Amino acid sequence: MNNPFPVTELRCSLCGKSFAPEPFRYTCDTCGNDGILEVLYDYERQAAQLQPALLKDCKLPGLSRWAPILPIHSASNLPPLRVGQTPFYAAQRLGQKLGLSQLYLKDDGQNPTGSLKDRASAVCVASALEMKMEPITAASTGNAASSLAGMCASVGLKNIIFVPEKAPKAKIAQLLMFGATVLAVRGVYDDAFELSLKATQEFGWYNRNTGFNPYLLEGKKTAALEIWADCGYQAPDYVLVSVGDGCIIGGLGKGFLDLQRMGLIERLPRLIGVQASGSSVLAKAFANGDKVVPQAEAPTYADSISVGYPRAASLALRGVHQSQGRFVVVEDSEIQKAQALLASSSGVFAEPAGATPLAGLVKMCQAGEIPPQARVVLLVTGNGLKDVEGAMKALDHGPISIDKDPQTLRSTLESLLKL
Numbered sequence: 001m002n003n004p005f006p007v008t009e010l011r012c013s014l015c016g017k018s019f020a021p022e023p024f025r026y027t028c029d030t031c032g033n034d035g036i037l038e039v040l041y042d043y044e045r046q047a048a049q050l051q052p053a054l055l056k057d058c059k060l061p062g063l064s065r066w067a068p069i070l071p072i073h074s075a076s077n078l079p080p081l082r083v084g085q086t087p088f089y090a091a092q093r094l095g096q097k098l099g100l101s102q103l104y105l106k107d108d109g110q111n112p113t114g115s116l117k118d119r120a121s122a123v124c125v126a127s128a129l130e131m132k133m134e135p136i137t138a139a140s141t142g143n144a145a146s147s148l149a150g151m152c153a154s155v156g157l158k159n160i161i162f163v164p165e166k167a168p169k170a171k172i173a174q175l176l177m178f179g180a181t182v183l184a185v186r187g188v189y190d191d192a193f194e195l196s197l198k199a200t201q202e203f204g205w206y207n208r209n210t211g212f213n214p215y216l217l218e219g220k221k222t223a224a225l226e227i228w229a230d231c232g233y234q235a236p237d238y239v240l241v242s243v244g245d246g247c248i249i250g251g252l253g254k255g256f257l258d259l260q261r262m263g264l265i266e267r268l269p270r271l272i273g274v275q276a277s278g279s280s281v282l283a284k285a286f287a288n289g290d291k292v293v294p295q296a297e298a299p300t301y302a303d304s305i306s307v308g309y310p311r312a313a314s315l316a317l318r319g320v321h322q323s324q325g326r327f328v329v330v331e332d333s334e335i336q337k338a339q340a341l342l343a344s345s346s347g348v349f350a351e352p353a354g355a356t357p358l359a360g361l362v363k364m365c366q367a368g369e370i371p372p373q374a375r376v377v378l379l380v381t382g383n384g385l386k387d388v389e390g391a392m393k394a395l396d397h398g399p400i401s402i403d404k405d406p407q408t409l410r411s412t413l414e415s416l417l418k419l
C-alpha cells in the first residue's frame with residue numbers, strides 16, 4: 001500500500017507550536033525535550049481508507065493495515081516480522097471471578113520480541129529506512145531495546161544500544177543475540193539516556209528513545225486501533241493498562257482520539273492507568289492538578305514500569321483526562337497475585353507490568369466501580385517468559401519434589417487428594 005506521506009504537521013503538546021515533519025525534528029524548539037510533538041494527519045482524507053467495511057476485507061498483515069494513519073510513506077518499509085494483530089480473547093473464567101460479563105484480554109506479549117514495544121520499534125525502523133537514517137540508537141535495558149534490536153535485525157539496520165553498566169546479563173544477551181552494538185555506560189540509566197541524546201545530536205543517529213521521538217507514540221497507538229477493530233469496530237467502555245513513563249497510555253489515548261477525529265467512534269473509552277505504589281509519579285500528578293514531581297527512585301516488582309521521571313507525562317495525563325478515566329495505584333503484592341490469577345484463569349502468562357492492569361481491575365471491582373455489564377479490555381503489554389525468576393518469586397509454592405519410584409508417586413498423590 002503506497003500513500004502520499006499522510007502527516008500534515010507536528011504540534012508541540014505544551015505550547016501548540018507547529019513544525020514540518022522533517023528528519024532530525026524530535027521536540028519543540030521553545031519547550032526543549034519536554035515539548036513532545038503530536039503527529040497530526042488530514043483526518044477526513046485518511047478516514048476514507050479506514051472504514052470498517054474496507055478493514056473487514058483487508059488481508060494486509062500486522063501494522064500494514066494502519067499505514068494510512070501512520071507516519072510512513074509505504075507499508076512495505078515496515079519490518080517483515082508480524083507486529084501487531086495480537087490475540088484478543090474473551091476472558092470468561094476470569095470475568096466470572098470478577099463479576100464481569102464482558103472482560104477481554106489484548107495479549108501484546110505475543111508480539112515478535114514479546115512486548116507491545118514492537119509496535120513502536122516497527123514504525124521507528126520504517127521511518128529510519130525512509131529517511132535513510134542509520135544507525136538507530138536507544139538507551140534501555142528492557143523491552144524497548146530488545147524490541148529495537150529485533151526489528152533492526154529483521155531488515156539489517158545497524159543499531160547502537162546504551163545500557164547502564166549494571167544491566168542484567170539476560171537482557172544484554174538478548175541484545176547481543178540480535179546483533180546490536182551494546183555500549184555499557186559506567187553510570188546509571190539516566191547517564192545512558194543522556195549519552196544517547198548527545199550521540200543523536202553529534203553523530204546524526206536516529207533516536208528511538210521513548211518520549212523523545214514523536215513517531216514512537218504513533219506505533220503504540222495501533223494497540224488502540226486494534227482494540228477498536230477487535231471490539232467489532234466499536235469503542236469498549238474501559239481500557240486498563242499499566243503506566244511507567246506514560247508512553248503506552250499516551251499512545252492509546254492518541255489512537256482513540258484519532259479514531260474520533262476520523263469520525264469512526266463517537267465517544268472515547270475510559271482509560272484507566274494502573275501504577276505500582278513505588279512508582280506512581282503520574283497517579284500523584286493526576287490527583288494534584290497535573291503537577292509532575294519526579295522521584296529519584298521508583299522501586300517496584302514490575303520492572304518495566306519502574307520510572308521516576310515519566311518522559312511522556314503530558315500526553316499520558318491528557319489521554320486520561322480526555323477519556324474521563326483515572327489512575328489506580330496498587331501494591332507489589334497485588335501485582336504478584338494478579339500475575340498468578342491472570343495466568344491460572346486465562347492461560348496468558350504476563351510479565352509483572354503486563355498483569356498490573358488486572359491488579360487495578362480487581363481493586364476497582366472490589367470497590368464496585370465497574371458496572372457488571374461494562375465492556376472492559378485489559379492490555380497485557382509483555383510476556384511472562386521475559387522474567388521467569390521474578391515470576392517464581394511471585395508464587396507461594398514450587399513444584400512438588402518426589403522420588404522416582406511409583407510407590408512414592410502413589411502415596412504423594414493420595415496425600416495431595418486429601419488436601
Ligand SMILES: [Zn+2]
Nearest residue numbers: 012015028031
Ligand atoms: Zn513547545
